[in-house]
Amino acid sequence: MHEREGIWTWSGNDLIDQQGGIVASVISDVIYLGEERLLIESSPGPWHFRARATTGEGEVYTLIQNSLSVARLSADCVGRRYTLERTSPWRKERRILDASGAPCAVVTPRVSGKVEVSDAVDYAPLPLIDAVFLSWGCVLVDSPVRRPRV
Secondary structure, eight states: OTTOOSOEEEETTEEEOTTSOEEEEEETTEEEETTEEEEEEEEEOSSOEEEEEEETTOOEEEEEEOSSSSSEEEEEETTEEEEEEESSTTOOOEEEEETTSOEEEEEEEOTTSOEEEEEOTTOOOOOHHHHHHHHHHHHHHHOSOOOOOO
8 A cells, every 4th residue: 555564454443554643534524644534424234335435526435235145345546446356255355446457445344343454465556545444434334343422
């Protein structure tokens, strides 16, 4: 990912880098990433998951379930397309793949409720804002424990 090394972790509603600094936070369905704000709307229904984020400039990010299961999700980040697929039918870990199928990152939910984000081996670049939105989408759909903060 751009501007990132090592493992980052979603702990509650904060994305924390390897040094313990807060990269992004989610408060009242808004992702705060530096000066950027993304308003999040999600519908985690029993048959269909969908998340959408809109920036202050009107740019749209979407993450959707295309089949009966959430094993494979499709994303569009302002025209940049990704697939988020589970690495195994028995695990919630996901690989984020770019439009060419190259791996960009791995997102791993933990039993504690924390969600780790790490670079894939021989990873393709992933813009920071895309990484934050996509990994938060994984928190919404895959995390065993979710602690929303209002």
